[in-house]
Structures are given as structure tokens and as C-alpha cells.
Amino acid sequence: xxxxxxxxxxxxxxxxxxxxxxxxxxxxxxxxxxxxxxxxxxxxxxxxxxxxxxxxxxxxxxxxxxxxxxxxxxxxxxxxxxxxxxxxxxxxxxxxxxxxxxxxxxxxxxxx
Amino acid sequence: xxxxxxxxxxxxxxxxxxxxxxxxxxxxxxxxxxxxxxxxxxxxxxxxxxxxxxxxxxxxxxxxxxxxxxxxxxxxxxxxxxxxxxxxxxxxxxxxxxxxxxxxxxxxxxxxxxxxxxxxxxxxxxxxxxxxxxxxxxxxxxxxxxxxxxxxxxxxxxxxxxxxxxxxxxxxxxxxxxxxxxxxxxxxxxxxxxxxxxxxxxxxxxxxxxxxxxxxxxxxxxxxxxxxxxxxxxxxxxxxxxxxxxxxxxxxxxxxxxxxxxxxxxxxxxxxxxxxxxxxxxxxxxxxxxxxxxxxxxxxxxxxxxxxxxxxxxxxxxxxxxxxxxxxxxxxxxxxxxxxxxxxxxxxxxxxxxxxxxxxxxxxxxxxxxxxxxxxxxxxxxxxxxxxxxxxxxxxxxxxxxxxxxxxxxxxxxxxxxxxxxxxxxxxxxxxxxxxxxxxxxxxxxxxxxxxxxxxxxxxxxxxxxxxxxxxxxxxxxxxxxxxxxxxxxxxxxxxxxxxxxxxxxxxxxxxxxxxxxxxxxxxxxxxxxxxxxxxxxxxxxxxxxxxxxxxxxxxxxxxxxxxxxxxxxxxxxxxxxxxxxxxxxxxxxxxxxxxxxxxxxxxxxxxxxxxxxxxxxxxxxxxxxxxxxxxxxxxxxxxxxxxxxxxxxxxxxxxxxxxxxxxxxxxxxxxxxxxxxxxxxxxxxxxxxxxxxxxxxxxxxxxxxxxxxxxxxxxxxxxxxxxxxxxxxxxxxxxxxxxxxxxxxxxxxx
Numbered sequence: 001x002x003x004x005x006x007x008x009x010x011x012x013x014x015x016x017x018x019x020x021x022x023x024x025x026x027x028x029x030x031x032x033x034x035x036x037x038x039x040x041x042x043x044x045x046x047x048x049x050x051x052x053x054x055x056x057x058x059x060x061x062x063x064x065x066x067x068x069x070x071x072x073x074x075x076x077x078x079x080x081x082x083x084x085x086x087x088x089x090x091x092x093x094x095x096x097x098x099x100x101x102x103x104x105x106x107x108x109x110x111x112x
Numbered sequence: 113x114x115x116x117x118x119x120x121x122x123x124x125x126x127x128x129x130x131x132x133x134x135x136x137x138x139x140x141x142x143x144x145x146x147x148x149x150x151x152x153x154x155x156x157x158x159x160x161x162x163x164x165x166x167x168x169x170x171x172x173x174x175x176x177x178x179x180x181x182x183x184x185x186x187x188x189x190x191x192x193x194x195x196x197x198x199x200x201x202x203x204x205x206x207x208x209x210x211x212x213x214x215x216x217x218x219x220x221x222x223x224x225x226x227x228x229x230x231x232x233x234x235x236x237x238x239x240x241x242x243x244x245x246x247x248x249x250x251x252x253x254x255x256x257x258x259x260x261x262x263x264x265x266x267x268x269x270x271x272x273x274x275x276x277x278x279x280x281x282x283x284x285x286x287x288x289x290x291x292x293x294x295x296x297x298x299x300x301x302x303x304x305x306x307x308x309x310x311x312x313x314x315x316x317x318x319x320x321x322x323x324x325x326x327x328x329x330x331x332x333x334x335x336x337x338x339x340x341x342x343x344x345x346x347x348x349x350x351x352x353x354x355x356x357x358x359x360x361x362x363x364x365x366x367x368x369x370x371x372x373x374x375x376x377x378x379x380x381x382x383x384x385x386x387x388x389x390x391x392x393x394x395x396x397x398x399x400x401x402x403x404x405x406x407x408x409x410x411x412x413x414x415x416x417x418x419x420x421x422x423x424x425x426x427x428x429x430x431x432x433x434x435x436x437x438x439x440x441x442x443x444x445x446x447x448x449x450x451x452x453x454x455x456x457x458x459x460x461x462x463x464x465x466x467x468x469x470x471x472x473x474x475x476x477x478x479x480x481x482x483x484x485x486x487x488x489x490x491x492x493x494x495x496x497x498x499x500x501x502x503x504x505x506x507x508x509x510x511x512x513x514x515x516x517x518x519x520x521x522x523x524x525x526x527x528x529x530x531x532x533x534x535x536x537x538x539x540x541x542x543x544x545x546x547x548x549x550x551x552x553x554x555x556x557x558x559x560x561x562x563x564x565x566x567x568x569x570x571x572x573x574x575x576x577x578x579x580x581x582x583x584x585x586x587x588x589x590x591x592x593x594x595x596x597x598x599x600x601x602x603x604x605x606x607x608x609x610x611x612x613x614x615x616x617x618x619x620x621x622x623x624x625x626x627x628x629x630x631x632x633x634x635x636x637x638x639x640x641x642x643x644x645x646x647x648x649x650x651x652x653x654x655x656x657x658x659x660x661x662x663x664x665x666x667x668x669x670x671x672x673x674x675x676x677x678x679x680x681x682x683x684x685x686x687x688x689x690x691x692x693x694x695x696x697x698x699x700x701x702x703x704x705x706x707x708x709x710x711x712x713x714x715x716x717x718x719x720x721x722x723x724x725x726x727x728x729x730x731x732x733x734x735x736x737x738x739x740x741x742x743x744x745x746x747x748x749x750x751x752x753x754x755x756x757x758x759x760x761x762x763x764x765x766x767x768x769x770x771x772x773x774x775x776x777x778x779x780x781x782x783x784x785x786x787x788x789x790x791x792x793x794x795x796x797x798x799x800x801x802x803x804x805x806x807x808x809x810x811x812x813x814x815x816x817x818x819x820x821x822x823x824x825x826x827x828x829x830x831x832x833x834x835x836x837x838x839x840x841x842x843x844x845x846x847x848x849x850x851x852x853x854x855x856x857x858x859x860x861x862x863x
Binding site for chain 2: 012014015016017018020021022024025026031032043044045051053077080081082083084085
């Protein structure tokens, strides 16, 4: 599935941890192993009106893009449970298309 | 009356996959604890074992999404420390020696003992202590009144500082159930529904709803409307994630909120920016309010709140021009001795800017669908004996419980009458969420002759106090009903559908019926509702008039409480337009406040232990402490033993501004003591610039299930227990609001 990836529109990622815990539950990972891990960037104040305060979930080398789920026609569990609906799964072409004209987007292609 | 709408879902509540796995669609509530949000869940079950939890994509609000607390449910259900059978204490209290007993023995012992105590000391010597938010809250009144014969129901938090003050203030000003910002929860199409209007602004006042889904508001619903263009104004001493995306983040000094609200009213009124039509037709006391707010110009509020004066003008003008804006009030309005005046001011602001009960505005609630009042025969003389109601009659008006500070004193002194038996119903009140001065509660409660507890895990409160423990089932293990904020607000009506069984656990409802049927068959014979689960759940659908079996088939419905109810005559039982208040109008000047011993108009009270009121204390305790910061990983004191959740927040955290931390030689990750004249607590410093320099924000509800449970350690419950720093009975005139979010403190590094 090297042509597939995860697209994160991190402007609205609230850092709720649902992707992390959903992934651990799906794969039976112990608490110190992660298929996807949140990264917190900030918080710091950029100027009077603006803060740097972002979360970006980053797939690890143990992410298999939920191959079993995808084979059953489902989306990866992190995408399904994301409370802000900021994650998408698809082919790189599809996801690159979705990125056009938007900011605060990150496209990940996990090791698989 | 609200409309119940069914979604178009065609998936039955239970399906069986080819390999025999059952998939049960349900709506989450408790145990373990959560607010009545009713997120949609699919439980995968094979051979009676819960395999997996997934979000239900057909749920109208959550649409397949879940928070970590639901996702990790399996770890709760099958946790080795879970209480799965009734137990009796076989050592001394606090000795961690328990023996499994049968339900029959447990029920017989409790019923016999409670009858003996009622006979000897009177039924009011029995007190039911209930926690917050959970399903058990729904059953506390009948459990007390019917099974135990007492009307002493106690939410033990000083000043009833959670939801009750807001509920009561809203009831006095509007005559209605609790208000809520409209994020589309009452429509099948949610915020894309044609009947819905997107709010131009949402005002989040002392609330961080993403983490806790407080008061049944599904927090991430706000993200949906933000994506569509709604802007935020956030009032919080702490700059939370939502504040960082707000047009205005007002970082005021804790517990000075009422000054800000009054100043906003001052600008809207003095600059003639209010909705004249609404004020003329629907409000009472506008002239008096106009006169009162002259005492609170923005210059005054800027000074006491520690915020820029210009920001107050800007926000007031923005809200006056916004069509519509919605008000989302948080716990900070309750945890403040001046809190009911804050709620009165904020509702007034929503009203006079014309944003009350309009689409995308602030929805006026209905009264609770579930009737918490007693349908059982109780001696009316007992009503006048409820602890603290004589001194604080406002506590009777909506909540009809004891006044919690008065309960602590009654336990300590035996006055006005001795208390002998307690029932801790899903309340780990020492841990702490719902007590100030938990050590005093510990000592006072130990005087009780007999204590029953009902919960899912052993905890410090049960270990220290209980004589018999009853096991509660999780929401995966029982049938029930969950409605957004108990059916007071637009949102969901959901069936809780049983999927698995664990040990001998019973739901709060099953236990209620069992105790009522055993203790008082003669009462139950007269009350069909108490005769079976089916009867009860059908009755619980209340005025919606739909049997539970139908809800179960649909799994989830949407309740729409409607808009413009004052115009349509839907607020009042007589069908007349207006509001269900004494004057029939929105009471900016509250006749009920006046009647019950407070000022009918809102006023500002300076925090009692801040640097302005107590410069003497400020010398040694220069910082302001706000407590109860929420985390995704826990519901108050729960979930500490759940591995996947504990990993997310392993330690109790206190947030300190980098400048303040540098002055105190504190580094990120250091263990520090937070201390004031009432107590101290040890937490881990999170040095972060999102908190005011003069304020620290501490976590609550910490205990350590991995530690020794015996007295005096009690799972380390006293170590990080920030509620020890909250003084007893520093509350408002009506008996509401303790300064859980505003006392003085100092912070220093722990060695």
C-alpha cells in the first residue's frame, strides 16, 4: 500500500489522543508502543494576536495503515475516531488533491 | 414540548457477524463516569466477551467518533482490580480486608441495619452521598426516599459547586431548565440542517469543553461550527487550545468574572446597543439593571480582572452586533461565591442583545424529562428536616438536596440531629472532586455507624469508610437511557443497550429496584414503576411518551427543544407566551433572588482570599490557585488505574507561567508543593506560558491506585489532594459557590 497515506489537517487537531488510543486498542499494542503519536508544538506566543499551539499526530514505523480494516472496506481506526475529523486515508494522488489550496496540512506515508 | 426525531438508521441495535461476533449499537454514559453525552458506540462481543469498542457512524452527533475514555472501555470492564461481587469489611475500617458475600446477604444486612437505624434515630439520620454526572445521580432521590426512607441527599462539594448553582440561577432568572449554546445538536442534520443558523460568535465562559464534554455538551461539536466560520470569545485565566483559536482570549484573574460580565452589560446598555424590542416585550427590571451596572464601568473591571480596558469595549460591541451569538457557561461560574450573580449577568447579556432562544444563539432549556421529585409516599415533616435547607432555602428550589457545607458541620457536631448511616453512591469524595477540606470529611464520615458504598473500583473513600461494597456494572453491561443533560436541552435521546455481563455487577437502576422491592414491598405494590426494569425505563421516557423498547430499536434519537418558546407559549404550563418566572419575563431583577435572601440585582464581590481583599495573606501566598483543570484521560478521580489512559497523563500537573517558575527556581517536571493556610498538595510543575503570571492551575481528583490502600496512606490520597487548599463554607449568600477556582497559595519545589 505504498501508494497510500494519511492526510492530517492539523489546524483543527485538538490533541485529544483518540487516534493514539484507538490505534493501541486496534493493534493490541502495550502502553509504551504506538502506531501513531501526537506531537505538541508550542504553546508559545508569536505576537499579540497569535499563538503557536498545535498538535500533529505522526504515524510510527508500527503503523500498517490498518491493513486488516482496509481489507474489509473500513478506514484506519485513527481516521474513523478522530474527534475533529481532521484525518483522511487514501491514495497519495487523492490526498495531494485534497491538500491543494489549504494550509496546515501534513501528508504522511508510513513505513508499512 | 421538545420533539423526538428518529434518524434514518437501518442497522438494528444488535447484529451477528458471520463468525458469530455480536455487534451491539449503544450510547455511552456510566460507569465509568462521564456526563450524559450519550456518544454512539458499537460494542463487538464474542462468546460473551467484549472484544472491541468502536464509534457508531450512525449516531447523529458523534458520527463514529469517540474519545479515549470510551475507546479504552475494555480495560475498565476486565480490569483485575474491579469490584465484581458484593463485599463486606472484615478488618477495621481502612485495613483493606474484605470478604466476598452474596447479594442476598448484602441486601438483607443493609435493609435490616437501615431499618434499625431509622427506628432508633429517625430515617433522616441516614444520608445518601452522590457523585457528579453519572447515571447514579438519576437514581439518588428514589434510592434515598423509597429504599432508605430519608430525604437527606448530599452532593458533598462545598457550595454545591457543580452545575447546581447554574441550574438554580437559570431557573430563577428564566424559569426554565439550563441554557446551552446552540451547535445544532437538536437537528437531524446538525449544524448543516436548514433550520439551523451558524452562530457568528460563541462565548466560552470558564469552560474547556473539548476535554470533558461537560454538562452533556459534546465538546468537539464546537469544532464543527468553527470549521464553518463561527468565531470564539474565550474567558479563562488559562489560555486553552480553543482560546488560542479565539478572536478574543480574555485571561482574567480567577473569580473576578462577575465584574467583567457587569462591565459588558454596562457598555451594551450605556452605548444603547441593546435589543429594545426584546427588552420591552420580554424582560423585567431593565431600568434597575441599567442603574446597577453604572457601578461597573470597563475601567473598574479592567482593574480588578487584570485585563485591558479596550478589550471589554471591543467584546461588548462585538456581542451587541453579532447575530446570533451563543453562550456556553462552564464550571467556573459555579466554583465562585459570586457565581450566581455571574450567571444572572450572562443570561441578562444574552437576553438584552436579543440572542435568547434563537437559532445559533443560547437555547432556553426545558425542565428535566426525568422527574427527580419523589413519587413515593414520604412524611412531609421530613422535608423541613433536610440538613441546611432552613439556612439556605435556595438549595431546595431546584435541587432539593442538603446544603453540603451544613452537612459537614452536622456530621461533626451531631446537630441539629445525629447522623448514623451513609450510602456513598458512586462518589469518591475524598479523592477529591466533590469536597473541600477532604480530611475533615474523612474524620467526620468515620463517625457514622454504618456505611454502604456502590462503585466499580475500590477507592480511597470506600477503603477508609465503607462497611459493605456493592459492585456496579459499566454502561456496556446494562440497559438504560441517556439524554443530553437529562433531557433539559436539545441533543440526543439514546438507549444504553446491554452487551456483556461481568461478575455479579448490577446497574444503579437494578440495584435501586432490588433495594426498594426488598425494603418496602408495600410501597412498590402501589408504584408500578418500581416493579420492573421495563416499567421504569418506559416511565423514564417521561413526556416523550415512547416506550423504551422503541428507543432500543432506534438506538438513538434527536431531541429538539425548539426555538422562540417564549413567543410560542411553550415555556409556561398555562400555554401563555413568556417565561415561567414570577413576572412571566426574563428577570434581570430577580424576584427569587430577593425572596431567598440575596440581592435581586447582580453585583460584584471581590475574591475573599485575593491580594486586594487580603494583602496580609498575599505577602506569604502571592499566587492565585485555580483547580480542576480537565484532561482527556480521566473523569474527575476515575480512570487512574486504566493503563491506556494513565499513560496519557501519568502525574498530577500544576501549570505555572515560565516567568513565575523562574522566580521560584522551578523547572518543568519538578515536583512542587502548592500550599496555603488550609493545606498543601504535591504536584508536578508544567511550566507553560498559557497561564497568567499571578495564577497557577492545578489538577484535581488524584489518588494512586498502585500505592498501598491501607490507612493512613489510602492509595496516596492526601499527597496531591488539591482540595485540601479550599476553605470550608466560603460561599455565596444563597449557599452556592465555593472558591475552587480562586484562593491564594504559594508554590515551592519539593525536595
